[in-house]
Each structure stands twice: as C-alpha cells, then as structure tokens.
Amino acid sequence: MGITKQNVAGGGGNSSGVEVMPDMYSASLSMYAASLQKPPVAPAAGGFIKISRRKLLKNLEVNSAERISSWVDSMKASSPTHVKAAPRSLTEDHSSSWMLHHPSALDMFEQIIDASQGKQIVMFLDYDGTLSPIVDDPDQAFMSKQMRATVKKLARCFPTAIVSGRCRDKVYSFVRLGELYYAGSHGMDIKGPAKGSKYKKGDQSVLFQPASEFLPMIDEVYKKLVEKTKSTPGAKVENNKFCVSVHFRRVDEKEWTELAQQVRSVIKEYPELRLTQGRKVLEIRPTIKWDKGKALEFLLESLGFANCTNVFPVYIGDDRTDEDAFKILRDRGQGFGILVSKFPKETNASYSLQEPEEVMNFLRRLVEWKRLNI
Numbered sequence: 305m306g307i308t309k310q311n312v313a314g315g316g317g318n319s320s321g322v323e324v325m326p327d328m329y330s331a332s333l334s335m336y337a338a339s340l341q342k343p344p345v346a347p348a349a350g351g352f353i354k355i356s357r358r359k360l361l362k363n364l365e366v367n368s369a370e371r372i373s374s375w376v377d378s379m380k381a382s383s384p385t386h387v388k389a390a391p392r393s394l395t396e397d398h399s400s401s402w403m404l405h406h407p408s409a410l411d412m413f414e415q416i417i418d419a420s421q422g423k424q425i426v427m428f429l430d431y432d433g434t435l436s437p438i439v440d441d442p443d444q445a446f447m448s449k450q451m452r453a454t455v456k457k458l459a460r461c462f463p464t465a466i467v468s469g470r471c472r473d474k475v476y477s478f479v480r481l482g483e484l485y486y487a488g489s490h491g492m493d494i495k496g497p498a499k500g501s502k503y504k505k506g507d508q509s510v511l512f513q514p515a516s517e518f519l520p521m522i523d524e525v526y527k528k529l530v531e532k533t534k535s536t537p538g539a540k541v542e543n544n545k546f547c548v549s550v551h552f553r554r555v556d557e558k559e560w561t562e563l564a565q566q567v568r569s570v571i572k573e574y575p576e577l578r579l580t581q582g583r584k585v586l587e588i589r590p591t592i593k594w595d596k597g598k599a600l601e602f603l604l605e606s607l608g609f610a611n612c613t614n615v616f617p618v619y620i621g622d623d624r625t626d627e628d629a630f631k632i633l634r635d636r637g638q639g640f641g642i643l644v645s646k647f648p649k650e651t652n653a654s655y656s657l658q659e660p661e662e663v664m665n666f667l668r669r670l671v672e673w674k675r676l677n678i
C-alpha cells in the first residue's frame with residue numbers, strides 16, 4: 305500500500321484545532337474568513353509580543369465569542385429553512401442555473417454510460433441522506449428493503465463501498481451486506497468484504513485505521529460531551545468510534561448558541577481535534593489528513609486500480625464531508641460525483657439526484673444496463 309500512517313499525520317484544522325466548514329449560503333463565510341485572517345500583531349524587540357494578562361484573557365474571550373457566533377451562523381446556514389428565506393425569484397434563477405451545471409444523473413444516464421465505456425465502474429455510496437432518508441432519530445435511519453436489494457444487486461455488478469461518517473459497525477448493522485467494502489468514521493475505519501465478493505483482492509481482508517491512536521481521546525471527549533450537553537433538550541451525542549457527532553436536529557434554535565458553547569468548552573482542551581459540520585450535526589474528529597476523499601483513493605488502490613486509467617469511480621453523497629471525495633474525482637479527472645440534494649449547493653459533484661428514491665432508481669438503471677451488456 306502506498307499510504308502510510310506517517311503521511312496521514314498532521315494538522316487539518318486552524319491553530320486552535322477547530323475548523324468549521326461554512327455553507328455557501330451563509331454570510332458567515334466572509335465573517336469566518338475574516339476571523340481567520342486577523343492582521344498579525346507586530347512583535348516587540350526580542351521577538352516577544354508584549355501583551356498584558358488581562359488583555360490576553362479579554363482577547364481569548366472575544367475570539368471565543370466570535371468563534372461561537374460563526375459556528376451558530378454556520379449551523380443556521382446549513383438549515384434549509386434559512387436557505388428558503390431568500391426571495392423566490394432569486395431562488396428560482398439560482399436553482400435553474402445550478403441544474404444546468406449539475407444536471408440530474410437520471411436524465412444524463414446515457415451520457416454517463418457513454419463516458420464509462422470500456423472502463424471498470426467502481427461505486428462509492430454515502431449512507432445517511434443517500435441510501436436512507438434523513439430522519440430525526442439517528443438510531444432509526446433504516447434503509448428500505450428495496451434499497452437494500454438494489455445495493456445487493458449493484459455489488460454483484462461492480463465493486464461497491466459504503467463510505468459513512470458513522471461508526472463502521474453501526475453502518476454495517478443498517479446495510480447488512482457482507483460483500484461490500486465499508487469505510488466508517490469518515491473513512492478512518494476501512495474494512496474489506498467479509499464474504500463472497502468477486503471483487504475481493506487476495507485472501508486477506510483489508511483493514512485500515514489511520515486514527516487508531518485517537519481512540520482513547522475520542523472516548524474521553526464523547527463522555528465529556530454527553531455530560532456537558534445533557535442540559536440542552538434534544539441534543540444527542542453519538543460515538544462514531546474515531547469521531548463524535550453532536551446532533552442538533554431536535555434542539556430548539558434558541559438553544560444553538562448554548563449548545564455551541566458547551567461543545568466549544570469541551571473541545572478547546574483538545575488541539576488534536578477539529579470540528580466540521582454535517583446536516584444539523586457538529587462533528588468532532590482528529591486533525592489527521594484523512595477524509596472520505598483519501599478513503600476513496602485508498603479503496604481504489606486496495607482494489608488494484610491505483611494507477612489505472614481504465615477505472616470509472618462514481619461517488620454518490622449528500623453531505624459536506626462527501627465534497628472531499630467529489631473533489632478527488634474532479635482533480636483526478638476520473639469518474640464523477642453525484643450530489644443528493646433538493647437545494648442548489650456549492651459542490652464539486654458533476655451531477656445531482658434529489659433524494660434516496662432517485663438514488664435507488666439510478667442504481668437500478670446501472671444494474672439493468674450491466675445485465676444487458678455482459
């Protein structure tokens with residue numbers, strides 16, 4: 305394998321180890337950028353920056369308040385109710401121009417197949433919001449029987465991997481298909497098929513966990529977050545093994561600032577961790593240079609397609625964390641990403657699908673095309 309532990313170690317967040325990925329709709333983007341680009345203070349003679357303790361504490365407080373406020377702006381921006389607040393005509397114009405650049409993968413099916421001709425299609429599927437509809441309770445995010453049957457057939461036709469922010473065991477308990485590759489914890493926990501995949505390489509099953517030394521820390525942070533957020537009604541902390549999710553889908557918007565402060569008060573003690581955001585969820589993970597994009601490259605390599613030109617990876621996902629994988633495909637100029645979204649979003653994906661039902665239809669068409677073209 306060309307990917308080692310050494311080249312995944314290293315910082316991914318800013319100097320405080322905390323990074324929020326802001327949403328395109330948010331005015332917070334510029335505020336966030338500005339907060340990262342504060343003019344440097346000129347050092348005094350001798351290389352020291354002279355600053356009184358009182359001023360230092362005051363600065364820390366202000367920075368912390370700014371950071372909390374940019375988190376909350378970003379939390380609001382990721383909520384469709386805020387996105388819909390734009391004037392209707394503007395939304396419609398934006399929407400149709402977005403669809404021109406990211407057409408439906410179902411409408412473009414023939415063109416997609418033409419582009420893949422002669423190449424090995426490899427399928428990468430996100431779970432929540434892609435294979436299963438978004439629901440209020442993360443423990444109830446089941447995929448339908450029909451979707452499961454479709455993914456099973458898909459895996460007979462093409463090498464297939466599930467790439468999820470969830471803990472690998474949890475996503476496996478939802479999907480229950482032993483013939484797939486699974487990358488849990490945003491790609492930080494990769495395992496090859498347990499049984500009967502014709503795409504399995506060799507006898508050994510792949511197992512790759514680039515963040516294993518963070519396990520005790522993540523466990524500790526999970527417990528602290530559970531304790532800290534228990535006073536916020538609706539907050540739910542999920543242990544995803546190599547990362548932790550703090551859900552605010554069921555938290556009243558008036559409590560979001562309080563929740564952000566609670567999360568910040570825990571993770572400020574851990575510069576080795578960073579914060580990113582998904583759909584109504586704050587995600588805390590190690591600052592190693594590893595994400596769903598790196599997991600995609602690792603899996604292609606494991607499948608024997610490291611330097612191949614005749615491979616055609618297709619990645620389908622709905623979340624900000626899936627953008628890392630879309631970008632890898634765009635940069636490699638191989639295959640493409642499909643964003644699952646009902647709303648226009650800034651994305652590196654080439655095509656779009658509106659919801660898991662459309663994802664299932666797209667996968668069924670792939671299976672049918674393969675059946676007719678063996």
Ligand SMILES: O=P(O)(O)OC[C@H]1O[C@H](O[C@H]2O[C@H](CO)[C@@H](O)[C@H](O)[C@H]2O)[C@H](O)[C@@H](O)[C@@H]1O
Pocket residue numbers: 430431432433437438439440441442443445467468469470542544549551553582583584585587623625
């Ligand atoms: O990479 P994914 O498979 O998309 O995982 C990302 C997060 O998905 C889950 O949360 C999301 O789905 C929940 C169930 O529909 C929903 O309640 C929540 O608001 C969404 O953010 C999962 O629970 C998280 O741990 C994952 O990080």
